[in-house]
Amino acid sequence: MAELTLTKDNFDELVLQSDKPVLVDFWATWCGPCQMMGPIVDKFATEFEGKYVVGKVNVDNEEELASKYGIMSIPSLIVFKNGEIYNKTVGVQTREALLKLIGE
Numbered sequence: 169m170a171e172l173t174l175t176k177d178n179f180d181e182l183v184l185q186s187d188k189p190v191l192v193d194f195w196a197t198w199c200g201p202c203q204m205m206g207p208i209v210d211k212f213a214t215e216f217e218g219k220y221v222v223g224k225v226n227v228d229n230e231e232e233l234a235s236k237y238g239i240m241s242i243p244s245l246i247v248f249k250n251g252e253i254y255n256k257t258v259g260v261q262t263r264e265a266l267l268k269l270i271g272e
Contacts, residue, residue, distance in 0.1 A: 171213040172223040176232050182223060184251040189270050190221040194237070194244040196228050201260050205243045212266050220270060245269060 172182055174192060183190045193209045195202035213222035227234040227242060237246060237253075246256040247270050255269050 170210050172221065174223040174225045174233070175230055179225075179233060182221065183248050186221050186248070186251075188219065188221050189254070190223065190248040191266065191270055192246045192248065193222075193224045194227050194234060194239045194246070195224055195242055196226060198228075199242050202243045205245075205260050208261065208263060208266070209245075212263060215263075247271070 171193070174182060183192060191209070191212070193205065195205065209222060209224065216222070225233050227239055241258045243260065244256065244258050245261060245266070247254045249271070254271065257265070257269055261269065
C-alpha cells in the first residue's frame, strides 16, 4: 500500500490515534524538491508497510494542518509517536535519513 492521503478530516484518526509511528510528508505539487521526495516516501511506505504508517499532506489543500504544525518550508517531514511530534526535518531526505528520523 502506498502512503495515505491525509486531510483535516482523517488526520486525528490516522495519525494522532495510530498505535504505530507515523511519518507525515507535507508537500505541494508545484514544489520541485517535493517531487524528488515523493518516490522516496512512496518506496518507504511500501517497504515498511505494517511497521509504520506513512501519509502525505498537500499543503495547498490542507492549509489548516500546515498552519497547525508550523510548516514554513516544504518538503517538511514530521514523525508522530503516540499522538505527539517525535521528530521533524525539512528538505529532501534519503531512506537512511528517514529511518533515523523515525527512530530506527
